[in-house]
Amino acid sequence: MSAIYTLDNxxxxxxxxxxxxxxxxxxxxxxxxxxxxxxxxxYCNKEDTVWVGEKGAKPVLDDEDVERSRRCHLNDLENIVxxxxxxxVYIAARPKPSTALWHFRIFTASRxxxxxxxxxxxxxxxxxxxxxxxxxxxLSMAYTIIKEALNHV
Amino acid sequence: MSAIYTLDNxxxxxxxxxxxxxxxxxxxxxxxxxxxxxxxxxYCNKEDTVWVGEKGAKPVLDDEDVERSRRCHLNDLENIVxxxxxxxVYIAARPKPSTALWHFRIFTASRxxxxxxxxxxxxxxxxxxxxxxxxxxxLSMAYTIIKEALNHV
Amino acid sequence: MSAIYTLDNxxxxxxxxxxxxxxxxxxxxxxxxxxxxxxxxxYCNKEDTVWVGEKGAKPVLDDEDVERSRRCHLNDLENIVxxxxxxxVYIAARPKPSTALWHFRIFTASRxxxxxxxxxxxxxxxxxxxxxxxxxxxLSMAYTIIKEALNHV
Numbered sequence: 446m447s448a449i450y451t452l453d454n455x456x457x458x459x460x461x462x463x464x465x466x467x468x469x470x471x472x473x474x475x476x477x478x479x480x481x482x483x484x485x486x487x488y489c490n491k492e493d494t495v496w497v498g499e500k501g502a503k504p505v506l507d508d509e510d511v512e513r514s515r516r517c518h519l520n521d522l523e524n525i526v527x528x529x530x531x532x533x534v535y536i537a538a539r540p541k542p543s544t545a546l547w548h549f550r551i552f553t554a555s556r557x558x559x560x561x562x563x564x565x566x567x568x569x570x571x572x573x574x575x576x577x578x579x580x581x582x583x584l585s586m587a588y589t590i591i592k593e594a595l596n597h598v
Numbered sequence: 599m600s601a602i603y604t605l606d607n608x609x610x611x612x613x614x615x616x617x618x619x620x621x622x623x624x625x626x627x628x629x630x631x632x633x634x635x636x637x638x639x640x641y642c643n644k645e646d647t648v649w650v651g652e653k654g655a656k657p658v659l660d661d662e663d664v665e666r667s668r669r670c671h672l673n674d675l676e677n678i679v680x681x682x683x684x685x686x687v688y689i690a691a692r693p694k695p696s697t698a699l700w701h702f703r704i705f706t707a708s709r710x711x712x713x714x715x716x717x718x719x720x721x722x723x724x725x726x727x728x729x730x731x732x733x734x735x736x737l738s739m740a741y742t743i744i745k746e747a748l749n750h751v
Numbered sequence: 752m753s754a755i756y757t758l759d760n761x762x763x764x765x766x767x768x769x770x771x772x773x774x775x776x777x778x779x780x781x782x783x784x785x786x787x788x789x790x791x792x793x794y795c796n797k798e799d800t801v802w803v804g805e806k807g808a809k810p811v812l813d814d815e816d817v818e819r820s821r822r823c824h825l826n827d828l829e830n831i832v833x834x835x836x837x838x839x840v841y842i843a844a845r846p847k848p849s850t851a852l853w854h855f856r857i858f859t860a861s862r863x864x865x866x867x868x869x870x871x872x873x874x875x876x877x878x879x880x881x882x883x884x885x886x887x888x889x890l891s892m893a894y895t896i897i898k899e900a901l902n903h904v
Contacts, residue, residue, distance in 0.1 A: 450603055450756055452843055452903040461840045461900045465893050468833045472886065475829060489822060491815075492872050506813075507659075509644075516642065522675055522828055523628060527621045529836045530682045534614045537605055566645050580625065587618050594614045597605040603756055660812075662797075669795065675828055676781060680774045683835045687767045690758055719798050733778065740771050747767045750758040 455542040463549035464529055467556050471525055474518035477564075481510040517563045521556065524576070528552055528583045535586040538593035548582050555579040608695040616702035617682055620709050624678055627671035630717075634663040670716040674709065677729070681705055681736045688739040691746035701735050708732040761848040769855035770835055773862050777831055780824035783870075787816040823869040827862065830882070834858055834889045841892040844899035854888050861885040 452458045482488055486497050487508030494502040505511075535545070559575025561567070605611045635641055639650050640661030647655040658664075688698070712728025714720070758764045788794055792803050793814030800808040811817075841851070865881025867873070 448601070448754070450843060452900055457843065458900050458903050461843065461896055464840065465837060465896050465900075468837055469890075469893055472830070472833050472889065475882075475886070490819070490869075490872065493875055495875065506818075512659075513643070518829060519672075519825075522832065523671060524625070526675065526679055526832055526836075527625050530679075531618060531621055533686070533839070534617065537603060537610065537614065563643075566643065569646055569648065576628075580628070583625065584622075587622055590614055590618050594605055594611050594618075597611050601754070665812075666796070672825075676824060677778070679828065679832055680778050683832075684771060684774055686839070687770065690756060690763065690767065716796075719796065722799055722801065729781075733781070736778065737775075740775055743767055743771050747758055747764050747771075750764050 449537055449539070454536070456536050456540060456545045459542070459546045459549055460532055460536060463553045464532065467525055467553050468529075470557060470560065471518070471521040474514060474521060474560075478511060478514040478518065481508065481514055485510055487511045513563070513566075517560060520559070520563070520576075524579050524583070525556060528579065528586075531583055531586050531590065534590050538589050540589060548586055552579050552582040555582065602690055602692070607689070609689050609693060609698045612695070612699045612702055613685055613689060616706045617685065620678055620706050621682075623710060623713060624671070624674040627667060627674060627713075631664060631667040631671065634661065634667055638663055640664045666717070666719075670713060673712070673716070673729075677732050677736070678709060681732065681739075684736055684739050684743065687743050691742050693742060701739055705732050705735040708735065755843055755845070760842070762842050762846060762851045765848070765852045765855050766838055766842060769859045770838065773831055773859050774835075776863060776866065777824070777827040780820060780827060780866075784817055784820040784824065787814065787820055791816055793817045819869070819872075823866060826865070826869070826882075830885050830889070831862060834885065834892075837889055837892050837896065840896050844895050846895060854892055858885050858888040861888065 448454065450457055452461065482493075483496075485505075485508045486502075487505035487510075488494050488496065489504050489506055491504055494504060532549070535548075540548075555575045555578030557575075559572050559579065562572035562575055566572070601607065603610055605614065635646075636649075638658075638661045639655075640658035640663075641647050641649065641655075642657050642659055644657060647657060685702070688701075693701075708728045708731030710728075712725050712732065715725035715728055719725070754760065756763055758767065788799075789802075791811075791814045792808075793811035793816075794800050794802065794808075795810050795812055797810060800810060838855070841854075846854075861881045861884030863881075865878050865885065868878035868881055872878070
């Protein structure tokens with residue numbers, strides 16, 4: 446039985462590639478929010494408002510574009526983090542590499558689609574497909590873990 | 599010395615089961631928030647307000663039930679994510695399985711209790727017990743990691 | 752080839768120490784926020800306002816100190832969580848221990864500096880150095896993962 450958590454295990458390798466991609470997407474939301482803060486002059490901290498160039502400028506906490514970007518970012522954390530944590534344990538349940546790969550693909554595609562649907566925005570329920578696509582993939586991996594882990598009790 | 603990160607290691611197996619349970623609880627906060635958004639017609643995006651059925655309906659960003667659910671969700675991320683990350687490293691410190699299991703149990707029970715105490719809500723300081731129960735478990739694991747890791751320097 | 756995810760691997764050991772330190776810092780933001788809530792009597796839940804000691808006291812959701820602490824906490828989650836996830840996979844790419852150690856050091860120092868710069872606060876662009884110091888370290892690890900993982904396809 447070969448080692449589980451090495452790049453020689455195709456399941457771990459595929460998880461590494463897909464997770465890194467979706468994490469980089471999440472990290473990109475920071476600069477996206479910053480872009481809207483600069484464009485709309487919607488800084489959230491007193492000390493940042495020196496960049497607005499108006500004396501006594503106040504922080505803006507309800508800019509629509511900024512808040513949309515922040516909600517999208519938070520939704521990423523709410524979904525991608527549990528996916529990663531459940532995913533890394535899922536690898537130890539030794540799923541078939543092809544089954545695992547489809548989980549990683551569907552999750553990653555769902556989250557990229559979610560981001561587009563949220564930021565453009567596309568009419569509802571578009572972004573719901575991205576959200577539930579990701580959620581059900583994670584639930585499916587969680588089911589596999591519980592089943593396998595209970596087999597080892 | 600057997601492998602650490604396999605379901606044959608009881609510490610990893612117990613971590614897998616408890617972490618998956620508490621992650622599923624966290625993921626469930628998404629649909630809970632959605633339930634309150636629908637019930638209270640408190641959608642956060644312009645494009646979602648078509649479901650309210652009133653022309654020109656505005657996003658609602660301060661609904662009490664929705665915001666409570668979102669705060670509970672964020673508190674989960676703030677606490678369960680560090681628990682998971684510290685926990686997965688803690689396994690490498692080779693704690694006694696029974697010691698580890700009690701950490702996982704107390705953490706998991708604390709977070710389920712926290713959620714109930716926050717959402718019902720129970721009078722303070724009820725939810726504090728859930729919060730600190732989880733926090734101290736995590737701190738105890740962190741202490742074990744640092745002690746063991748410095749032994750290996 | 753020795754095992755990757757054990758404290759005998761210096762890369763994993765150094766990751767364990769630095770990640771635990773930066774996670775504890777993140778966890779500390781909870782009590783920091785609570786400190787400001789108590790000091791400024793800015794409780795966010797109806798049931799908490801009994802501590803204000805005034806009948807009919809209302810939740811306060813826009814206290815400047817509290818919101819600053821919460822933004823700092825959320826920024827930690829947005830950046831430290833992807834760092835950890837990318838970092839744990841990065842270890843499997845078998846980087847040189849000294850290269851890895853510098854990544855962990857720069858990231859950890861950046862995030863501690865970011866927190867100080869945000870909470871004091873220091874004039875901009877101080878906290879930008881902390882933010883981008885952390886971000887580029889994470890991007891560098893992500894690049895290593897993708898390169899190594901594609902080598903194993």
